[in-house]
Amino acid sequence: MAGRDPGSRNASVKDVAAAAGVSLGTVSNVLNRPDRVSPDTRERVLRAMAELGFVRNESARQLRAGSSRTLAYVMLDASNPFFIDIAQGIDTAAEAVGLSLVLCNSRSLAEREQSHLALLEQQRVQGILITPVDPDAASLDDVARRGTPVVLVDRTRADQKFCSVAVDDVLGGQRAVEHLIDRGHTRVAFVGGPTTLGPVRDRWRGAQDAWAAAGLPAEGLVEVTTTGLTVAEGREAGQRLAGMPAPRRPTAAFCANDLTALGLLQQATSSGLRVPEELALVGYDDIDFAGAAAVPLTSVRQPRQELGCTAAELVLDEATNPEHTHRQVLFTPELVARASTLG
Amino acid sequence: MAGRDPGSRNASVKDVAAAAGVSLGTVSNVLNRPDRVSPDTRERVLRAMAELGFVRNESARQLRAGSSRTLAYVMLDASNPFFIDIAQGIDTAAEAVGLSLVLCNSRSLAEREQSHLALLEQQRVQGILITPVDPDAASLDDVARRGTPVVLVDRTRADQKFCSVAVDDVLGGQRAVEHLIDRGHTRVAFVGGPTTLGPVRDRWRGAQDAWAAAGLPAEGLVEVTTTGLTVAEGREAGQRLAGMPAPRRPTAAFCANDLTALGLLQQATSSGLRVPEELALVGYDDIDFAGAAAVPLTSVRQPRQELGCTAAELVLDEATNPEHTHRQVLFTPELVARASTLG
DNA sequence: CGATCGGGTTGACACGTTTCACAACAGCGT
DNA sequence: ACGCTGTTGTGAAACGTGTCAACCCGATCG
Secondary structure, eight states: OOOOOSTTTTOOHHHHHHHHTSOHHHHHHHHHOGGGSOHHHHHHHHHHHHHHTOOOOHHHHHHHHSSOSEEEEEESOTTSHHHHHHHHHHHHHHHHTTOEEEEEEOTTOHHHHHHHHHHHHHTTOSEEEEOOSOTTOHHHHHHHHTTOOEEEESOOOSSOOSEEEEEOHHHHHHHHHHHHHHTTOOSEEEEEOOTTSHHHHHHHHHHHHHHHHTTOOGGGEEEEEOSSSSHHHHHHHHHHHHTSOTTTSOSEEEESSHHHHHHHHHHHHHTTOOTTTTOEEEEEEOOHHHHTSSSOOEEEEOOHHHHHHHHHHHHHHHHHOTTOOOOEEEEOOEEEOOTTTOO | OOOOOSTTTTOOHHHHHHHHTSOHHHHHHHHHOGGGSOHHHHHHHHHHHHHHTOOOOHHHHHHHHSSOSEEEEEESOTTSHHHHHHHHHHHHHHHHTTOEEEEEEOTTOHHHHHHHHHHHHHTTOSEEEEOOSOTTOHHHHHHHHTTOOEEEESOOOSSOOSEEEEEOHHHHHHHHHHHHHHTTOSSEEEEEOOTTSHHHHHHHHHHHHHHHHTTOOGGGEEEEEOSSSSHHHHHHHHHHHHTSOTTTSOSEEEESSHHHHHHHHHHHHHTTOOTTTTOEEEEEEOOHHHHTSSSOOEEEEOOHHHHHHHHHHHHHHHHHOTTOOOOEEEEOOEEEOOTTTOO
C-alpha cells in the first residue's frame, strides 16, 4: 500500500539511453552540455527521462567529480537565533554560487561536534564553517590537514592557522558600557559566563576598558558570572540582582548575550523592578527577539548575515584558489539603543 | 600557504592496502567486519590508515550501497523556533538509529522548496520530512511516486496519500478560547492569517466551536486577519486593537502563533495597554520565548520534539518496512496558563 | 596419512556518472 | 574527386567502495 511506482524504481542513464536509443555519453551530454546535442535527439532523451522518472544519482556524480557541491555549517546551538541568522547568511552566499548547505548542531558538545566533523569529511564537503566548542581543539587541525578547508565563525584563534570571521567583542563591550556611562550609571553589572568562552572574555574586557577610560572606580563594575548564556541563566542572575539591597544594587546590567538579557528582563519585571527606571539593560547580538521584547532591548548588533556570508566566501576561496592565504576578518559591532536603557 | 599536507591528499583503500601490504578486500573488512580479520593485520591496516590520513569516501559507499545514511527535513521557516525544536526532535531520533540529518529551509517559498526536494532526491536520502508550503502540491506526489518516502510534519492532507504528524489544531483553538471564557472574557479577538494556512483555519474553527458551545453571541468573537504569522504582523494587529475605543475593544486576544502574540504583546505594552488587566493574551506553540517574555505568555503547547521524533519513525518505517501503511498521527495540545491571562 | 574444516585473505566485479579520444558524416571549397 | 572543418554521437575508462565466491594453509578428525 505504499503506493510507489513498482517498475520504474531508480532508472539510470543506461536505462534512459536504451529507451531513447542513444548511447550513455549522449544522455550525459544532454544533462551537462545540452548544446552539444541536436535538438531532436535531446528531445527524445528528455522524454525518455520523464517517462522513466529518472533522477540523477548525486553519489555517482560526486564520486566521479571527487568532491561534493555542498558547504557545511556546524553550529554551536541551534536554539539561539543568533546562529540561525548566521546560517541564513551562509545559505544565501552558498546559493549564489550553486552550492547547497548542510546544517549540523553540536549543542555545545565536543563529542557531537567531533562526529559531525567526521561525517562531513567523509562526505567530501567543499568546506566546513564552524563555531567550535573549543577553537583550539586539535581535531580542527586534523580536518584541515587532511585537506578540507575550515573557517572559524564568531571565534578566533591566537595562531592564525585558520580563516576566521568574527566581530570585535572588546569594542562591543566597550560601546555597551560607554552607553550606560553616558546614561549616568555608576553601578553596573556585567552578566555572563563561563569566562572560558572567548567572546564573553572579550566583552568583559571591553566593559572594563570603557569603565577605566571613564575614570570610574573599579568597584562600581561588578561581574555576575553565569555558567552559560541561556534564558534560564539570565533569570537566575536576575534573582541574584533583585535580591540585593537597593542602595548597593547596580542600576544597570550589561549581558553578554540577548538570551541572558531576556531572562534577566523577565525576572526583573516579575520581581517588580521597573526597566529601565530601576534597572537598565543592555544585551548583545541584537537577535530579532531583542527588539520584540515587551521592553525593547538595547543591544549590541553583530552583522549576523554578513558574518555568515563572508565566512562562506572565505571557505570557498580556500577551496578553489590555490594561492589562498588565511585571513582573519573582524567586523565592527554597533550599539542599538532602545527602551531598555532609554528612560 | 594553505598548510595542508601536500602528499597525502585523499588516500583511498587502495593506498592503504598497498601501505599495509594487504589486499583491498582486507582493508574493507577492517572497516566493516573487524572480527573477520586477525588482530595483527588489523593493527597494521589501522596504522597505515592513520599514517595516510585515510578518510572513507561516503559517495563511493553510497553509490555501492544504493542509498544514503541520511534523513532530511525541509522546514518552512528556520527563524521560527517552533520548527527548530521539531528539527531537534528529528535529530535525536535519527541519531538513535545512526542516521544523520540534513536541514533545509524553504523560507515559505515554493520555488526553494522545489529545488531542495530535487537535490534531496538526487542525494538518495532515506526519507524526507517536510512542512510544505502547500501540502497539496503535486511535486510532493512526484517525489513519493519515484520512491522516496515523504512524511508531512505539522500539516495534513485530505487524501491520505502520505504519513503525517500533526497536532489537533481545532482542539487547541478550543482550549485557548475556553480558557479565556473561563476567565470571564466576552469580547475576544482571534489574530492570525492567512486563512489559506491549514493550522490557522483549524485554530479559528476551534475558537468558534468553543465560543458557540458556551452560548456566547457570535459578534463577541472577532477575527483580526494578518498576512502572516510573524512578530511584525503581531505588532501591526496590536496597533489595530489599541486603536479601538475601549468599550468596543476586545479584552483578550488569541493569537494563532507565539511570534504574533509576542509582537502583539510588545505593541500593547508600548501603547500603554496593561497585560493581562486590559488585554489578556494567548499564544500558540509555546516556544521557549513565550515563557521567557516579560509577561510570560499563556500558550497552547504542541509536543514539538515528539512531533519530530514520531515523524522520523514514520519515515523510517516507510523506508524499511515493506508492508508499511500510511498513518496520520494526531497529537493532543495542552494549554499552559501563565501571567498573560492570569490577573 | 588423506579428507575435511574453517579462519584469513584475495581479486574481480558492480554501483552510476562524467570525460575524452575518436568515429561517422555532412557540407564546403579547391 | 579530395581534403578540410565542424557537428553529433559513440564507447571505454575511471572514480572508491562493498561483496562474494574462491583460495590458501594449517589444524583436526577418522
